[in-house]
Amino acid sequence: MVCAVIINAENKRIKLCNEIIGLMYGYIQWNSYDTEAGGIILGRENLGNDNLIFEFITKPMKKDIRTKNRFLRKDSEHIEFYKQLYSKHNGVYAYYGEWHTHPEDIPHYSIIDLTNWRKISKEDPKEMQYHIIVGRKQLRIWEMRKKCFMPKLVCEVKWDEINI
Amino acid sequence: MSLQKYFKEFNEKIKMDYDVKSELKDKRDILLEILRNAEGIPAFKKFDQGSYSMYLGVEPLDKEYDIDVGLRFQVNCDDYAPMDLKDKIYDLLKDHTDYGATIKKPCVTVTYKKDGEAAYHVDLVVYTYADKDDTDSQLYLARGKNSESDETCWEKSDPVGLVNYVNDKYKGDDAKEDREQFRRIIRYFKRWKNKKFSSSGNAEPPSIGITLIAVDKFEVSKKYDYLEEKYIYDDLDAVLNFAKEIKDLFKFNGISESGRCLYSIEYDLPSELKFDENTNVFKKMSDNYMTDFKEKVDALVTDLEAVKNEADEVEQCKKLNKIFGDDFPIPEVDNAAKQQMCYIPPTSSSGAR
Ligand SMILES: [Zn+2]
Numbered sequence: 213m214v215c216a217v218i219i220n221a222e223n224k225r226i227k228l229c230n231e232i233i234g235l236m237y238g239y240i241q242w243n244s245y246d247t248e249a250g251g252i253i254l255g256r257e258n259l260g261n262d263n264l265i266f267e268f269i270t271k272p273m274k275k276d277i278r279t280k281n282r283f284l285r286k287d288s289e290h291i292e293f294y295k296q297l298y299s300k301h302n303g304v305y306a307y308y309g310e311w312h313t314h315p316e317d318i319p320h321y322s323i324i325d326l327t328n329w330r331k332i333s334k335e336d337p338k339e340m341q342y343h344i345i346v347g348r349k350q351l352r353i354w355e356m357r358k359k360c361f362m363p364k365l366v367c368e369v370k371w372d373e374i375n376i
Numbered sequence: 377m378s379l380q381k382y383f384k385e386f387n388e389k390i391k392m393d394y395d396v397k398s399e400l401k402d403k404r405d406i407l408l409e410i411l412r413n414a415e416g417i418p419a420f421k422k423f424d425q426g427s428y429s430m431y432l433g434v435e436p437l438d439k440e441y442d443i444d445v446g447l448r449f450q451v452n453c454d455d456y457a458p459m460d461l462k463d464k465i466y467d468l469l470k471d472h473t474d475y476g477a478t479i480k481k482p483c484v485t486v487t488y489k490k491d492g493e494a495a496y497h498v499d500l501v502v503y504t505y506a507d508k509d510d511t512d513s514q515l516y517l518a519r520g521k522n523s524e525s526d527e528t529c530w531e532k533s534d535p536v537g538l539v540n541y542v543n544d545k546y547k548g549d550d551a552k553e554d555r556e557q558f559r560r561i562i563r564y565f566k567r568w569k570n571k572k573f574s575s576s577g578n579a580e581p582p583s584i585g586i587t588l589i590a591v592d593k594f595e596v597s598k599k600y601d602y603l604e605e606k607y608i609y610d611d612l613d614a615v616l617n618f619a620k621e622i623k624d625l626f627k628f629n630g631i632s633e634s635g636r637c638l639y640s641i642e643y644d645l646p647s648e649l650k651f652d653e654n655t656n657v658f659k660k661m662s663d664n665y666m667t668d669f670k671e672k673v674d675a676l677v678t679d680l681e682a683v684k685n686e687a688d689e690v691e692q693c694k695k696l697n698k699i700f701g702d703d704f705p706i707p708e709v710d711n712a713a714k715q716q717m718c719y720i721p722p723t724s725s726s727g728a729r
Contacts, residue, residue, distance in 0.1 A: 227687035256713035260378020263687045285724040298718050306716035312726040324727035332721045
């Protein structure tokens with residue numbers, strides 16, 4: 213079991229529910245032959261304040277491309293999952309970003325990641341995205357703000373500190 | 377903070393219902409008429425004491441509604457034995473309802489049936505004056521169940537002063553919103569108490585104790601919102617801070633024979649009022665009951681802090697529902713989150729290199 217993580221950002225808090233952390237933990241690339249995994253991060257925003265609750269992620273799907281160093285989210289099931297969630301809950305769930313694994317202890321974003329995040333930031337009507345990379349010792353979260361070209365590291369979670 | 381919205385809904389739910397209140401008043405008035413017309417009962421003036429008179433009534437969980445009525449008889453305390461008037465009232469009212477009446481230490485209780493169950497009762501409290509011609513003279517409460525007991529006595533009392541002491545806190549129009557938060561917090565506490573303590577014996581700390589601590593220690597939690605140009609009240613902070621105040625009142629009181637660390641709480645009736653000595657409002661609770669009280673308050677503080685640390689409003693409400701019971705609303709996710717656009721980047725390409 214893992215516990216939920218709460219991030220204090222400017223004027224708001226972001227909660228990563230324990231279920232999504234547990235799911236990501238299951239995809240850590242422990243062995244050299246393990247392939248990257250990834251998906252999308254879905255959540256909601258409190259009515260009474262600006263806190264964000266990241267409640268669901270999608271898992272790698274059949275038609276995604278997974279190698280040791282690459283993850284390509286191509287399968288339409290990710291979008292299907294989101295659309296169903298969106299309509300089932302009267303439009304309160306939103307896409308907040310991408311997650312994927314890296315075969316390194318402390319994850320860093322690559323040039324490919326940066327290009328991808330910049331592209332998303334341009335196309336997404338929302339002001340901000342949060343992207344997660346899952347490493348062997350840590351999970352780290354970057355905030356990508358519209359018109360800012362560089363991601364900002366907002367949180368790092370050490371796996372051994374959230375009692376697996 | 378729209379958590380406040382759910383606190384307000386909770387307050388509306390637990391607040392004593394107006395219809396019940398007027399039904400109770402009707403019953404009270406019928407009883408008073410009987411006493412007024414009876415022979416051998418001296419003239420008296422009634423006044424409302426207890427939670428209604430302080431605007432702190434809370435809907436009871438699995439127990440009866442009650443209304444406390446003080447009867448100030450215009451007689452000298454020295455001319456009557458403590459049981460004289462209580463016995464007379466009992467005789468007059470014992471056949472008034474199917475449930476009858478009972479003499480209790482502080483009062484005579486008349487119980488009513490509703491839909492075949494005992495649904496509420498009226499507590500009549502007997503007072504006399506030190507000097508019947510001076511209504512400012514010391515009042516005495518007739519305490520005792522029967523004249524044989526050593527405990528039966530005339531006890532110095534100041535019930536009107538007590539009601540005023542509570543109602544004078546946050547007086548006037550300027551203090552209206554502060555006063556409302558003060559009352560809400562006491563109601564939350566009473567509901568918590570009703571849920572967490574057995575009402576039998578003296579396991580449950582008396583409401584007047586909680587109320588008096590609130591009068592002296594409660595602090596309003598509000599913040600000025602410059603955009604809305606008004607104060608935003610924060611009941612979560614207010615109830616948490618008040619719970620901490622109560623927690624701080626407990627003192628270590630040694631170790632019991634079974635090895636339990638015992639704690640005690642003392643809180644005296646206001647010294648400026650005209651009560652007997654040794655007026656600790658919690659004095660009826662045993663060491664073990666006081667220690668139970670402490671442990672429950674400790675847990676309350678911990679649980680409320682967890683609510684404060686929780687980022688998700690729905691989860692906050694779930695936790696508050698566990699603390700205060702099912703009258704605390706839990707919203708659907710759909711109603712507690714903002715509307716979002718339906719957008720997702722069609723594909724995404726990530727890599728470690
Ligand atoms: Zn990557």
